[in-house]
Amino acid sequence: MRYLMLLSAANPSTPPPPELYEAIMKLGGEATQAGVLLDTAGLLPSAAGATVTLAGAQLTVTDGPFTESKELISYALYEVRSKEEAIEWASRFMDLHRELWPGWTGTTQVLQVMGS
Amino acid sequence: MADPTSPSHRATRSAIEAVWRIESPRLIAALARITGDIGAAEELAQDTLVIALEQWPVQGVPDGPGAWLMATAKHRAVDLVRRRARYERKLQEVGRDMESRQETYGEPDADALDDHIGDDLLRLIFTACHPVLSAEARTALTLRLIGGLTTHEIGRAFLVPEPTIAQRIVRAKRTIAGKKIPFEIPAPGELAGRLASVLGVIYLIFNEGYAATSGNDWIRPELCVEALRLGRVLAGLMPDQLEVLGLTALMELQASRLPARVGPGGEPVLLTGQDRRRWDRLLIRRGLAALDRAGRLDAAPGPYAVQAEIAACHARATSVEGTDWERIVALYTVLAYLTPSPVVELNRAVAVGMAHGPAQGLEVADRLANEPALARYVQLPAVRGDLLARLGRFAEASEEFTRAAALTGNERERALFRARAEECSLG
Numbered sequence: 001m002r003y004l005m006l007l008s009a010a011n012p013s014t015p016p017p018p019e020l021y022e023a024i025m026k027l028g029g030e031a032t033q034a035g036v037l038l039d040t041a042g043l044l045p046s047a048a049g050a051t052v053t054l055a056g057a058q059l060t061v062t063d064g065p066f067t068e069s070k071e072l073i074s075y076a077l078y079e080v081r082s083k084e085e086a087i088e089w090a091s092r093f094m095d096l097h098r099e100l101w102p103g104w105t106g107t108t109q110v111l112q113v114m115g116s
Numbered sequence: 117m118a119d120p121t122s123p124s125h126r127a128t129r130s131a132i133e134a135v136w137r138i139e140s141p142r143l144i145a146a147l148a149r150i151t152g153d154i155g156a157a158e159e160l161a162q163d164t165l166v167i168a169l170e171q172w173p174v175q176g177v178p179d180g181p182g183a184w185l186m187a188t189a190k191h192r193a194v195d196l197v198r199r200r201a202r203y204e205r206k207l208q209e210v211g212r213d214m215e216s217r218q219e220t221y222g223e224p225d226a227d228a229l230d231d232h233i234g235d236d237l238l239r240l241i242f243t244a245c246h247p248v249l250s251a252e253a254r255t256a257l258t259l260r261l262i263g264g265l266t267t268h269e270i271g272r273a274f275l276v277p278e279p280t281i282a283q284r285i286v287r288a289k290r291t292i293a294g295k296k297i298p299f300e301i302p303a304p305g306e307l308a309g310r311l312a313s314v315l316g317v318i319y320l321i322f323n324e325g326y327a328a329t330s331g332n333d334w335i336r337p338e339l340c341v342e343a344l345r346l347g348r349v350l351a352g353l354m355p356d357q358l359e360v361l362g363l364t365a366l367m368e369l370q371a372s373r374l375p376a377r378v379g380p381g382g383e384p385v386l387l388t389g390q391d392r393r394r395w396d397r398l399l400i401r402r403g404l405a406a407l408d409r410a411g412r413l414d415a416a417p418g419p420y421a422v423q424a425e426i427a428a429c430h431a432r433a434t435s436v437e438g439t440d441w442e443r444i445v446a447l448y449t450v451l452a453y454l455t456p457s458p459v460v461e462l463n464r465a466v467a468v469g470m471a472h473g474p475a476q477g478l479e480v481a482d483r484l485a486n487e488p489a490l491a492r493y494v495q496l497p498a499v500r501g502d503l504l505a506r507l508g509r510f511a512e513a514s515e516e517f518t519r520a521a522a523l524t525g526n527e528r529e530r531a532l533f534r535a536r537a538e539e540c541s542l543g
Contacts, residue, residue, distance in 0.1 A: 038402065
């Protein structure tokens with residue numbers, strides 16, 4: 001079963017501590033070594049992106065930033081045997097933030113990929 | 117008191133099982149190093165799981181559940197080793213044991229373990245795939261210890277009753293203990309041969325999923341996924357071994373075709389008939405990347421890397437016609453040189469049939485007609501049938517497909533061959 005993990009958070013007032021980046025790399029390394037992490041990458045702020053909307057048979061292209069209060073930060077694609085296993089990896093990831101970036105708030109959405 | 121049937125209790129239980137799945141291979145590997153005994157290691161790991169299942173629903177899941185499991189398990193392992201050492205000393209004192217095994221049970225160095233997780237896992241893999249075990253035993257033990265599958269899951273995947281699998285595992289552990297197989301990574305001189313056994317086990321698991329030899333399903337993707345995971349783990353542990361990368365690349369590339377390999381009714385769809393838009397692009401990308409890493413190593417490609425190169429030819433092509441069949445023929449010639457076998461030769465016949473036409477392909481296939489090793493091999497009549505049909509020799513083709521249908525143990529495949537036999541008999 002494949003799961004897409006989408007991390008989103010409000011724009012933080014402080015930059016992420018460098019140790020967090022290190023810890024995330026380490027966890028990613030473990031998940032890769034366990035054969036479950038297929039792909040992951042960080043995302044630039046939506047100011048660098050755009051939306052393409054279809055409404056009333058009309059295509060509208062709008063440059064970022066998006067108006068949502070939260071920004072998508074990163075994605076990861078996991079191949080695991082159960083939803084609980086996916087949740088466990090997501091929890092470990094979020095736990096690093098709790099430990100290393102006090103006060104930070106965010107959400108990882110865990111979505112199952114269809115047909116997997 | 118926590119109610120074991122409550123939803124929150126069940127959720128905790130599922131969460132524990134998920135943690136367990138992630139941690140159990142590393143736990144067993146570390147415990148096997150402390151105790152020198154994979155049987156004891158698995159039991160200790162199971163004990164630890166039981167403790168977690170008892171404590172966590174009541175006391176809550178600890179922060180860092182993986183570390184908790186490891187610490188608890190290590191603690192018990194050290195206890196066991198001490199108990200055994202005491203027992204040995206007692207035995208010696210009463211003079212019943214002439215053969216001192218004191219060294220084996222010396223004071224365990226549990227704290228040194230954390231630096232050796234990767235090595236321990238490798239040791240576990242090499243031990244589970246030891247040539248002293250039968251192929252079936254290696255497969256079952258590998259899936260159990262490194263894959264973290266239950267005997268029930270292994271039995272279901274291989275269509276074998278659960279007690280049979282449990283028996284195989286018990287016997288395999290007994291063999292390892294009885295023959296005093298050391299828990300270690302093979303010495304450089306032995307490494308190539310022992311690694312071949314490990315790769316063979318992983319590919320066997322993959323193939324049983326990719327083209328099930330028996331049963332009602334043509335493919336069993338969960339076995340492919342399991343083998344892929346094992347391959348990825350091994351590739352992480354031995355990134356400089358060309359054949360490890362070769363096998364991983366091969367499995368990623370072959371697995372990329374799984375979504376297109378079955379039709380809507382569960383029927384097999386062969387490579388030439390597959391809708392390539394359904395191929396998994398991510399797996400193709402990963403497979404090509406692994407192959408690229410393999411190509412940059414200073415070593416000669418072995419059979420897995422060559423097969424991965426063949427799979428890559430298909431992965432890169434957008435159609436059957438657009439496939440570089442010449443290169444595939446050349447790669448099969450290399451493969452036949454590396455591992456001479458009638459099966460490889462038969463595959464070369466298929467490639468020759470695509471590159472130079474069915475008559476030439478048939479010429480290669482016909483040379484295998486009296487090959488004893490292929491006497492009951494399903495693909496020989498299947499390939500001949502296909503080449504004959506393309507030459508318009510339908511009556512002969514129909515006979516070949518009928519023979520293939522009789523030989524296969526897979527129901528889906530049988531239906532496919534019967535349909536082709538029927539089709540050919542109509543001309």
